[in-house]
Amino acid sequence: MRRNRNEITQFLKIKSAENYICPVSKILDFILQSKTIGRPLLAVLIDPGKVTPHRLNQLLGIAMETPPDLIFVGGSTSNASQVPPCVDTIKQSGLKCPVVLFPGHEAQFYPGADALLLLSLISGRNADLLIGKHVLAAQELHASGIEVIPTGYMLVESGKLTSVAYMSQTQPLPRENASLALSTALAGQMLGMKLIYLEAGSGAKWPVPPEMIHSVKSELQVPLIVGGGIDSPEKLGMAIYAGADLVVVGNALETDPGLLTQLMLSMHSYAADDSSI
Ligand code: 1GP
Numbered sequence: 482m483r484r485n486r487n488e489i490t491q492f493l494k495i496k497s498a499e500n501y502i503c504p505v506s507k508i509l510d511f512i513l514q515s516k517t518i519g520r521p522l523l524a525v526l527i528d529p530g531k532v533t534p535h536r537l538n539q540l541l542g543i544a545m546e547t548p549p550d551l552i553f554v555g556g557s558t559s560n561a562s563q564v565p566p567c568v569d570t571i572k573q574s575g576l577k578c579p580v581v582l583f584p585g586h587e588a589q590f591y592p593g594a595d596a597l598l599l600l601s602l603i604s605g606r607n608a609d610l611l612i613g614k615h616v617l618a619a620q621e622l623h624a625s626g627i628e629v630i631p632t633g634y635m636l637v638e639s640g641k642l643t644s645v646a647y648m649s650q651t652q653p654l655p656r657e658n659a660s661l662a663l664s665t666a667l668a669g670q671m672l673g674m675k676l677i678y679l680e681a682g683s684g685a686k687w688p689v690p691p692e693m694i695h696s697v698k699s700e701l702q703v704p705l706i707v708g709g710g711i712d713s714p715e716k717l718g719m720a721i722y723a724g725a726d727l728v729v730v731g732n733a734l735e736t737d738p739g740l741l742t743q744l745m746l747s748m749h750s751y752a753a754d755d756s757s758i
Pocket of ligand 1: 526684707710732
């Protein structure tokens with residue numbers, strides 16, 4: 482079919498609008514494809530404000546032997562200047578896995594990373610963390626061309642006050658109320674979030690309950706991330722069998738980097754076992 486000049490101009494505008502909305506989506510595509518084939522993923526969280534150079538090098542050495550699927554960099558207490566050297570060290574280590582920013586605040590942006598989770602704290606009612614910080618960061622993110630992944634972030638009560646609950650000044654979801662968690666996750670998905678993150682908080686006493694993971698997973702279409710307080714292959718397994726598509730482990734690896742090998746060995750066995758949801 483031949484198009485006239487006006488139609489061609491219109492068509493090109495639509496194509497450029499598509500490019501504008503989604504310049505790249507390599508990391509999200511990877512997570513989506515892994516979900517489609519039922520292969521759960523593990524992300525190592527590195528908090529540049531907490532990890533020492535020695536620990537980071539130790540962890541990267543072990544990661545070279547048993548690479549995780551992704552590395553997240555960020556934390557609620559790290560300052561902006563700590564993020565770039567941390568990302569550069571990971572990139573220069575020769576490790577091939579993608580580095581994704583998991584920002585504790587809007588200043589934790591560094592274009593040297595592969596993607597950024599644009600977190601909206603949808604379990605809370607702090608307007609700054611639902612849209613305010615995003616407005617402050619928007620132009621810089623847009624200009625950088627980094628892959629931005631809209632993520633509905635949900636804090637879940639975990640037995641003690643976590644840094645993220647304190648810093649965000651929000652109340653976590655009650656851990657026994659799986660239905661409220663499901664409603665919140667679905668609302669996030671309807672608002673266009675590409676990922677939902679169930680978070681017990683770094684160093685949580687209790688991880689997100691499997692019943693809550695299962696309930697959210699049973700109705701959600703977008704990939705489900707679970708993190709906070711996962712410090713053993715058993716807890717990792719519980720999260721995966723309950724339905725997590727991507728599990729995040731941070732604190733436990735800062736204490737014992739060698740745990741990464743055990744976790745990755747477990748991941749391979751879960752990937753081979755299709756009895757998980
Ligand atoms: C925290 O979910 C992550 O934001 C990881 O938690 O440090 O407890 O593993 P941990």
